[in-house]
Amino acid sequence: MLKETRQQKILSLIRGRRIGTQEELTAHLERAGIVATQSSVSRDLIELGVVKQRGAYTLPQTPSGASAHGLLSLDAAGDALVVARCEPGLASALAVEIDRAALPEVVGTIAGDDTIFIAVSERRMQRSAIKKIWEIFQ
């Protein structure tokens, strides 16, 4: 699946270097053997939930320390999970909020004490799910 390959490469590229424009990204992709135009890359970035921060494309940052509503971190795991860490005892309440939001990316959630496993339908949904979940708790 070319699209998924390309999106994973995009994530890897922006993690490894400072990239400020979509044309730069397409050039890097081409060097990696992946041909795509700026328009496809634009759509990918939206789908991946990538943001531009201080002039560079980056993944949304996990706020450090005191977090919104006790949510501490959100990370992708495997190809279909997003794992949320929160203050002890808050997982259930946060999971209920996430369920209530009925995000199209989210298939289901399971809460422990300070951890929630959130299933998304596909790998490429992980990042946008993460972005949207942060937004729930702003």
Add this chain to the structure above:
Amino acid sequence: MLKETRQQKILSLIRGRRIGTQEELTAHLERAGIVATQSSVSRDLIELGVVKQRGAYTLPQTPSGASAHGLLSLDAAGDALVVARCEPGLASALAVEIDRAALPEVVGTIAGDDTIFIAVSERRMQRSAIKKIWEIFQ
């Protein structure tokens, strides 16, 4: 979407009369303005989970509102997950049943309150796992 229309009509037809063959079904469908061959109907019936009971096509006593044992939905997520949603509080009990069934497709389960994450060994096992899990609760 013709396929969904046709499947809904099939359900309505088998609810309203005794139908014993797929050719009979195609004839009824045609009378209702829906053209399809026996092979499409065969595939529809499988997809709809319709069974043949005492010589007639019928629906298994299944989820619709008051679902079998509280199981509401089953969906694939990523390559290796099937996510079950159920009535609140029932996840653990349902997960025990699923585990007890020892389906070859199912590697393991984790239950929350109204959600179960079911790990399957491979993506191509998801669909048959879903079908078999429904069958457990008939």
Add this chain to the structure above:
DNA sequence: AAAGTTATGCAAAATATTTGCATAAAAGTT
């Protein structure tokens, strides 16, 4: 064993998704 019924491989047809082109819109710079 023959007849009737259902399931399925294969490829064509239909439908859905993705993509590039062109350019509008937005953002950045001077």
Add this chain to the structure above:
DNA sequence: AACTTTTATGCAAATATTTTGCATAACTTT
């Protein structure tokens, strides 16, 4: 404010996926 650069998006072509019918294998009933 004007100009330049960057990003987003409408549209249709390209590509991918799903659905379908045909033919027939497989299964069931008589």
